[in-house]
Amino acid sequence: MASSSSSSSVIKEAKVLMVGAGGIGCELLKTLALSGFPDIHIIDMDTIEVSNLNRQFLFRQSHVGQSKAKVARDAVLKFRPHINITPYHANVKDPEFDVDFFKQFNVVLNGLDNLDARRHVNRLCLSANVPLVESGTTGFLGQVTVHVKGRTECYECQPKPAPKTYPVCTITSTPSKFVHCIVWAKDLLFAKLFGDKNQDNDLNVRSSDAASSSENVEDVFERRKDEDIDQYGRKIFDHVFGYNIELALSNEETWKNRNKPKPIYSKDVLSDELTQQNGNLDKNYACDDGFSVSAMASLGMKNPQDIWSLKENSRIFLVAQRLFFTKREKEIGNLSFDKDDQLAVEFVTAAANIRAASFGIPLHSLFEAKGIAGNIVHAVATTNAVIAGLIVIEAIKVLQNDVKNYRMTYCLEHPSRNMLLMPVEPFEPNKSCYVCSETPLTLEINTNHSKLKDFVEKIVKAKLGMNIPLIMCASNLLYEAGDVENDMVAIYAANLEKVLAELPSPVTGGTMLTVEDMQQEFVCNINIKHREEFDEEKEPDGMVLSGWTQPVSTAENKDKSVGNGSSTADASTAAVESEKDEIEIVSPSRKRKLPDDSNIPSVADEAKHHKQLQVIDDEDDLVVLDGNLDCFKQRRLT
Numbered sequence: 316m317a318s319s320s321s322s323s324s325v326i327k328e329a330k331v332l333m334v335g336a337g338g339i340g341c342e343l344l345k346t347l348a349l350s351g352f353p354d355i356h357i358i359d360m361d362t363i364e365v366s367n368l369n370r371q372f373l374f375r376q377s378h379v380g381q382s383k384a385k386v387a388r389d390a391v392l393k394f395r396p397h398i399n400i401t402p403y404h405a406n407v408k409d410p411e412f413d414v415d416f417f418k419q420f421n422v423v424l425n426g427l428d429n430l431d432a433r434r435h436v437n438r439l440c441l442s443a444n445v446p447l448v449e450s451g452t453t454g455f456l457g458q459v460t461v462h463v464k465g466r467t468e469c470y471e472c473q474p475k476p477a478p479k480t481y482p483v484c485t486i487t488s489t490p491s492k493f494v495h496c497i498v499w500a501k502d503l504l505f506a507k508l509f510g511d512k513n514q515d516n517d518l519n520v521r522s523s524d525a526a527s528s529s530e531n532v533e534d535v536f537e538r539r540k541d542e543d544i545d546q547y548g549r550k551i552f553d554h555v556f557g558y559n560i561e562l563a564l565s566n567e568e569t570w571k572n573r574n575k576p577k578p579i580y581s582k583d584v585l586s587d588e589l590t591q592q593n594g595n596l597d598k599n600y601a602c603d604d605g606f607s608v609s610a611m612a613s614l615g616m617k618n619p620q621d622i623w624s625l626k627e628n629s630r631i632f633l634v635a636q637r638l639f640f641t642k643r644e645k646e647i648g649n650l651s652f653d654k655d656d657q658l659a660v661e662f663v664t665a666a667a668n669i670r671a672a673s674f675g676i677p678l679h680s681l682f683e684a685k686g687i688a689g690n691i692v693h694a695v696a697t698t699n700a701v702i703a704g705l706i707v708i709e710a711i712k713v714l715q716n717d718v719k720n721y722r723m724t725y726c727l728e729h730p731s732r733n734m735l736l737m738p739v740e741p742f743e744p745n746k747s748c749y750v751c752s753e754t755p756l757t758l759e760i761n762t763n764h765s766k767l768k769d770f771v772e773k774i775v776k777a778k779l780g781m782n783i784p785l786i787m788c789a790s791n792l793l794y795e796a797g798d799v800e801n802d803m804v805a806i807y808a809a810n811l812e813k814v815l816a817e818l819p820s821p822v823t824g825g826t827m828l829t830v831e832d833m834q835q836e837f838v839c840n841i842n843i844k845h846r847e848e849f850d851e852e853k854e855p856d857g858m859v860l861s862g863w864t865q866p867v868s869t870a871e872n873k874d875k876s877v878g879n880g881s882s883t884a885d886a887s888t889a890a891v892e893s894e895k896d897e898i899e900i901v902s903p904s905r906k907r908k909l910p911d912d913s914n915i916p917s918v919a920d921e922a923k924h925h926k927q928l929q930v931i932d933d934e935d936d937l938v939v940l941d942g943n944l945d946c947f948k949q950r951r952l953t
């Protein structure tokens with residue numbers, strides 16, 4: 316490592332950008348300031364919440380509701396008054412933070428909590444040619460990785476674990492775990508009752524199955540004008556927990572090898588007491604702030620760790636619905652589940668528990684249900700502090716251009732050989748990475764049916780993370796984002812359809828589209844190929860994007876170490892990048908685990924130890940890291 320005098324000189328000259336002023340960000344700003352960094356810019360889009368105060372120590376109760384970036388600045392200036400801190404209370408994806416904005420910094424430091432923003436910053440750093448130090452923590456696990464264009468992997472060189480999805484039929488018909496009931500309650504029922512009524516929803520499927528019966532079930536979710544709210548609540552209850560279950564039972568095949576669920580009707584669980592109870596709600600719990608309306612409070616239930624009985628869950632279910640329709644009427648139709656929305660969590664807990672009771676699955680407390688629904692791993696302040704320290708160490712090396720000492724460092728949950736931190740050398744860029752190299756992707760679609768809109772929304776925006784796309788086929792402009800006039804939209808759609816229609820069927824070679832994100836200055840080529848059929852269960856988009864091959868060195872190393880197909884960055888991201896704003900559960904991607912008696916080698920030791928890895932697929936196992944050093948040595952930076 317370079318001498319300390321040169322580290323202090325690079326620090327004095329440095330202008331750094333921090334993105335995120337949350338758990339990691341507060342620690343990071345403090346450490347940067349105390350290390351002598353004179354010019355720090357911070358972007359954070361959030362305001363301070365009470366739940367941040369236990370670990371985001373720059374914030375106090377009196378700051379709740381204020382900008383994190385601004386309050387963090389003020390707090391640090393109290394003990395380091397002479398440094399420059401520039402706060403931006405804004406989304407890093409805003410157009411003002413473009414490539415030119417990024418170019419002014421010597422290094423960018425991420426303290427973010429979601430994949431979308433991380434990808435965006437990665438691409439801007441690549442375009443602006445500014446090094447990025449990336450980080451993440453989940454509970455006791457954490458990581459700091461270094462991304463320098465052309466020298467190391469970019470943040471997207473390795474595929475990130477997709478949020479876990481469940482087969483639709485498991486959720487709608489055959490749940491076997493509590494998490495299935497939560498996904499049903501949150502993504503289907505809650506969305507159907509309080510979100511956008513027009514969205515596709517598998518509760519509809521169930522309803523229309525029965526459309527031939529005397530009841531016009533399509534209308535069940537529609538609250539009729541003047542319909543008594545409690546009556547409506549019971550109708551929903553009976554429909555989803557009673558009638559739909561009976562309907563499911565009528566398909567005997569399904570239950571041949573499964574335990575049959577039991578229909579539950581509100582009259583069997585509840586007496587008329589509920590109506591009286593509801594009568595008190597208006598006067599006791601009227602409240603202007605929607606998020607503090609609570610069905611639990613209105614029923615005098617206090618402890619979120621209690622597991623409610625079926626009767627209690629049923630009462631919460633009905634009271635929560637009632638409160639949504641009486642106290643939060645304006646939001647109905649626009650709500651999506653938010654783990655910080657007490658009433659939403661109460662409703663989802665109750666609905667999931669009633670469904671669980673029906674399917675013989677153990678019930679859970681609100682606290683547990685909230686953790687599952689919000690995909691919450693409780694944050695550990697110490698992990699954030701350790702990670703922030705490591706970010707600063709790597710930032711200094713980057714500023715010194717001390718390439719051979721760059722390290723990706725992983726914070727483990729359990730020390731092994733007294734080591735809690737595992738540093739590894741960064742990997743070279745993945746030549747097959749569509750972000751930092753020019754490798755095209757392949758997209759299979761049915762060129763007869765595909766719509767430009769679906770391609771843009773499901774592939775370009777959702778999968779490739781492009782915010783402001785522009786799509787070309789040779790010199791034909793197919794699409795550009797922004798406020799495009801309707802007639803232009805039609806022309807673009809016709810353009811794409813024309814291009815697709817001209818493909819010979821079946822297409823073997825494909826047609827190359829160029830997709831460019833104007834803001835990120837990121838270009839990606841997609842080879843479109845025709846495919847006739849898609850498996851609706853597994854390929855619900857009707858399009859399959861592929862072509863992201865593993866790094867060449869992976870294949871070379873296959874015989875040496877199981878699981879080296881992914882870098883350590885990948886292994887750790889499985890643990891660290893729980894997408895907090897995702898409502899589904901993060902996938903248990905393939906995890907790598909060192910045997911208990913393994914020696915995690917220190918960097919100095921590396922020539923001596925060559926431990927093999929086990930590949931495990933068990934969701935509950937601790938994720939630790941790839942300690943195989945052959946692989947590190949072969950990919951060492953030159």
Ligand SMILES: Nc1ncnc2c1ncn2[C@@H]1O[C@H](COP(=O)(O)OP(=O)(O)OP(=O)(O)O)[C@@H](O)[C@H]1O
Pocket residue numbers: 334335336337338339340358359360361366367383405406407408426427428429432694895
């Ligand atoms: N696109 C973005 N632009 C700017 N800031 C962002 C963006 N995405 C996330 N952030 C910020 O990154 C920070 C991440 O911090 P942290 O992981 O501690 O999350 P939190 O929201 O403060 O806490 P929690 O999610 O645990 O309640 C947050 O302050 C959040 O506002």
Ligand SMILES: [Zn+2]
Pocket residue numbers: 468469470471472473744745748749750751752
């Ligand atoms: Zn890359």
